[in-house]
Amino acid sequence: MTRIVASLVRAQPVPFLLNILRWLLVAIPATWTNSWLSYIQNKLALAYRTRLTREIMQQYLGDDQDKQDLKRFSTHLAALYANVAKPVLDMILYNYQLSQNVGAEGLVLLTIAVQSSAALLRALTPPFGLYTALSAQLSGNLRHTHSRVVEFSEEIAFFGGEHTEKMLVEREYAGLVQHESQVLKKAWWHGCVEEGIIKWLWGSFGLSICAIPIFFKLPGIYKIDLGFITNRRLLLSASDAFGRVMYSYKELAELAGYTARVSELLETMADVRKGKFEKALVSSASTEEHAKVLRGRGIIIESDEIQFENVPIVTPNGDILIRSLSFYVKPGEHLLIVGPNGCGKSSLFRILGGLWPVYGGIVRKPPASQFILIPQRPYLSLGTLRDQVIYPHGKEDMEARGVTDADLLAVLSLVHMDNVVEREGGWEAARDWRESLSGGDQQKIAWARLFYHKPKYAVLDEATSLVPPEMEGMMMDHATRLGITLLTVSHRPSLWKYHSMILQYDGQGGYVFTKLDADKRLALQQEKETLEAKLIEVPKMQARLAELQALRRGEATGKL
Structure with a gap:
């Protein structure tokens, strides 16, 4: 570019055209290099995101907000070279060439002025990293609130809760x-200050430096007009590099914000693996007796049977539902669990499934893989009709077990659902099954x-209510014929005869565990309902x- 300017200033057309041709030849590798750098940057972002996603997915499936945080973190991290390293390198090269033209003294003065103004700019820069992290959190909260409206739209419509949800x-x-x-607003005034310092103040400093060869005859300098043009071009390039370095401060601040979000997620998962549970607790958790329970840790022993020995049932917010629960269930002994809402019925299942920690006592239970949960509203995955029956297995897992589609059809016939295969269009039919099935x-x-x-065990939480x-x-x-031991939560008396043991909560922290005499309990239930009906009358x-007595007194008074 310097030769092109020189030939233009000297009015030399042939050297000018030759220099233009050389410049165009240089453009070929330059454009390839720039495109290659952009390609590598995108590949790096994809690689960072893939490795982080794999690492996190091995421990936690995550939600949409986590995926967005990983994407932004990977993109900003991959752009680190383009935002920082390349401008710094350009700045060094341009400043070196500028120092050769205007002298080291001028460059030192320019550096002092730039560093002073840069320090002022950093002092006036708001904490964009903190703002970025807070923006990501608020966006996640909005998406979560909206997804709940979509998920429970029917319930909201039935209750007429659209105004509340809105x-x-x-x-x-x-x-x-x-x-x-x-x-x-803060970015607006910061942009004004930033442009004023980087573009205009630094430009005036640079022009002053470029004027040194004009006002002070320095030895070894080219013709004044050409030298000024060359120095001005170097100054603009160096100023642009300086500006990109300063602009990158905001990019680094945003990267710091996303790094904090990803780091918090990784640290939380590490705490979970270590058994370190810190959460918002109920006010009663501050009492010494309550806090002692929360600091404790129980023992889990793998066994074919289920046995709880003095195990406290504690919710995630630190509320102790039962201080010491003890019961014993052998394979083949179906257990019925009853009690008022919020007394700890489902909490027991979460401990059996390994979802909640054990704060004390001893728990003997099979591994979580030996349990299957059927809630009142079962989970139906995305996929084919076959996938709904064999979940979480795939077709390959099913075939590896020696199970065929005919076997699955026989299983569906047991629950009078074999007609659904033809009705829905075969095993490969894919639907939103939560909407397609009643x-x-x-x-x-x-x-x-x-x-x-x-x-070995099935956890039934109102699983037959519909x-x-x-x-x-x-x-x-x-x-029962398949040898599956049932742990059932239900208030339907029709289920009592299928269970041999009962665990009854009183809702006040107490419980009763005993054998279940279904006939006797049903007779007592019927007697209770009869008495309650009579009491209502x-x-x-x-x-x-009182009316009859009043009428009788009135008749007696009339006779008198």
Whole structure:
């Protein structure tokens, strides 16, 4: 470029055209290099994201916000070279050439002025890294709130809660908009200061340095016009490199924010693996007795049987539902679990499944792989009809077990769902099964899944609430024939006869564990319902008695 300018200033057309040709030849490798750098940067971002995703997915499936944080972190990390290393290298090269033209003294003066103004700019720069992390958190909260509306849209519509849900979504959105507006305002005035310093103040410093050869005749300098043009071009390039370095400060601040988010996720997963549980606790958790329970850790022993010895049932927020639970279930002894809501029925299952920690006592249980959970609203995955029955297995896993589609059809026939294969278009049919199947059919599919896997234990949480009583009995009997021990949460008296043990919570931290005499309990239940019905009639009888007594007193008074 210097030769082109020189030939132009000297009015030499042939050297000018030759220099243009050389410049175009240089453009070929230059454009290839720039495109290659962009390609490598994108490949690096993809590689960072892939490795981080694999590392995290081995420990935690994560949610949409985690994936967005990983994507932004990987993109900003891969852009580190383009944002920092390349501008620094350009700055060194341009400043070296500039020093050859204007002298080292001028470059020292320029460096002092630039460093002073850069320090001022850093002092005036807002904490963009903190703002970035907070923006990611607020965006995640908004997406989570909206996804809940989508997931529970029918329930919300039935309750007429659209105005409440709209208020919640608008509240999250308003918080995000308010934060982004504040950041934009600070970025606006920071941009004004930044451009004023980088473009105009540094430009005036540079022009002053370029004027040195004009006002002070330095030896070894080219013709003044050409030297000024060359120095000005070097100055613009160096200033651009300086500017990119300073602009990269915001990129680094954003990278720091995303790094903090990813680091927090990794540290949290490490704490979980170490058994370190820190969470928001209920106010009663601060008492010494309560805190002592939360500091404790129980012992888990793998066994074919289920036995709890003095195990406290503690919720994630530190609320102790039962201080010491002890019971024993042998294979083949079906256990019925009853009690009011919030007393710890589902909490027991989470401990058996390894989802909650054991804060004390001894737990003997099979590994979590020997349990299958059937909730009131079963989980149906994305995939084919076959996938719903064999979940979490794939077709290859099914075939490796020697199971065919005909075997699956026989399993579906046990729950009177064999017609669904033809109705839905075959085993390969893919649907949103939560929308395609009724609640009762979803529960039947979950039972078919149980019969396919044949685990040692099945956890049934109101798993037959939407199926007819005769189908309920058939499924319970078949599970027993397969050797599956049932742990059932249900308030339906029709299920009592299928269980031999009962664990009854009183809702006040107490419980009773004993053998279940279904006939006797059913007779007592019927007697209780009869007495309750009679008690309901007592106020009416008392009111009628009072009316009759008043009439009798009135007749007696009339006779007198």
